[in-house]
Amino acid sequence: MQFKRTQIEALLKWKKSKTRKPLILQGARQVGKTSLVKTFGKLYFKDIAYFNFEEEILLKELFESTKKVDILIKELSVIHGKKIEEDTTLIFFDEIQECNSALNSLKYFHESKKKYAIIGAGSLLGISLGKQISFPVGQVEFLDIYPLSFFEILDSTNNKLYKYAKKINTIEPLTELMHSNFLNEFKNYFISGGMPEVAKKFTQTLSINEADKILKSILKSYNHDFTKHTNKIDAIKIGYIWNSIPSQLAKENKKFIFQTLKSGARARDYEYSLEWLIKSGLCYKVNLCKKPFLPLKIYDDLSAFKMYVHDIGVLRVLSGLEANLYLQKHDFFTEFKGDLIENFVLQSLKIQFSNDLRYWTSEGKAEIDFILQYQQEIIPIEVKSGKNTQSKSMIVYNKKYRPKLRICYSTKNLSFESGLLNIPLYLIDRSKDFIDLILYQL
Structure with a gap:
């Protein structure tokens, strides 16, 4: 394939x-x-x-x-x-x-x-x-070059659905049948991720075990790179950071904490190891934005950031999550880890937008998952693992800054109401098109 x-x-x-x-x-x-x-x-x-x-x-x-x-x-x-x-x-x-x-x-x-x-x-x-x-x-x-997007795989596995998704030109809910079909296809991507060899094996066999064998082999090759291309001390530090990402993302406050790596760990001792993972393309760093104003970059708080992995399949296996345990659940995405969905959203948006994303917090009272600067607009983005798109954090942000457009990614159908654009996870690869459409109308 x-x-x-x-x-x-x-x-x-x-x-x-x-x-x-x-x-x-x-x-x-x-x-x-x-x-x-x-x-x-x-x-x-x-x-x-x-x-x-x-x-x-x-x-x-x-x-x-x-x-x-x-x-x-x-x-x-x-x-x-x-x-x-x-x-x-x-x-x-x-x-x-x-x-x-x-x-x-x-x-x-x-x-x-x-x-x-x-x-x-x-x-x-x-x-x-x-x-x-x-x-x-x-x-x-x-x-x-990034891992395969959901649409790149869908184009090969279900070309009719792919063509349907590409032709959507209005922000209106899909039929329940279409919505359900897309979610079923997306479930497969959520399991395999976008590493080409893994995606090929999974689409051909639908065997999670076979896909996971390849993902585990990829993880071994990454660990080999840590030791081959750095000295022993740096390799250990890189491993500490890499293996801590699942637990860092699982926290309610996803800010990366160095002290969780080992007792007495300090940021300055891990700067090189952190940069190594970012430059290798294995990890993405999302800085805290102190104020959501233009240009976002000058409001970065470089001491606070979140770390994500380049591929959701790699992150799932790195996290030790067995997809078989969740596959038969009635609400797969609610049962599955929400931090994986957040990681998926980031890796998908990285492909579409040249500007780096940030995140925003308000004195511990609210946190917006991502902030995007696009066409002179600052767009807050929330990620939900289920159909409930109500967000206290987004309410706080909206009252404080009144953005033209807010976005929520969830399993809920496509819709736009009162400034909130809900994009179903399976249509994330159309994000730029939908944003352009809304901003043109506003």
Whole structure:
């Protein structure tokens, strides 16, 4: 089964750009960067010249021996087995973080003014780039790759529902039958998450055990990265933070508390480990917003934040939650952990909006799960695991700041009333469209 990735459109836009630069794909391990580029190459190029710096030792020697583009292309053509052509051959440097010289060579390719189409990708690339003191600013482009969204999977598993969802152009409730069908499909995503290998296995077999085997294997690979790419002390600290995220999110107050990691733990002792997880793409950090005014960034309280995981399936297994225990429950989403749903909302919104999300509190009396800055509007967002969308925190926020638009994600049907837009969880990938529609009408 081949999932259609929406980022293909971004790659095509990059290909057609008259000012195209070498492109670097960033994202966590196993989110599908390699398969995405190979699919893109097959669709839009005559040839793909694939080079893996983890598997081919001679590549590193080549890039360390010269900076001349003509020589590099000549030698790469020999390795590839055919001539690499400008514009019609996609050059793909996989695991490029394994070779600093290859990373730095991207600026020489750009400066050469030749029309070679080059994409670099790799695991932990964000960390490698952070170490590249001489890395050419402005000489490359970046594209973030995330786990599969619900819609990307739905497009393959139930194309009729997917097309129906894409055609919705009014904020009105769906029929109860449609609403129920969408919730049933979404339940499967909630179990498997969006890691491509896991989603493929689960959609083919509907076996939670098989999906969980792969998820547990992915977790092992992450733990291996902790020890392989850092020293022993930092690896232990990274592990402390990573393994604490489920319990941190399960608290009523989800603010990340360092003291829960171990007795006497202090924030300054874990700064590097925290940044490592964020730059690796495994975790997302959501800062506290002291005041919900424009621009949000200047009102960040950097001492208070929440931590989330990049994929809901990974978080579920990291939390030790057995999906089989909840699958037969009458109200699956109410029974299941609400913090997983909150994590799902964040990972889905990260794909759609360029601005980072924040959260807001009011002297311990109220907490808004997320705050979004979009089109000069500050939009408060609440997440509910059931159909009850009443929120004391949202009432407090609304009285204090009177926002044009408020959003609640829940299992309740699509609706808009008195400034509150309720988006059912299964339509979260249409959030930007619905917000645009409402703001245009206001």
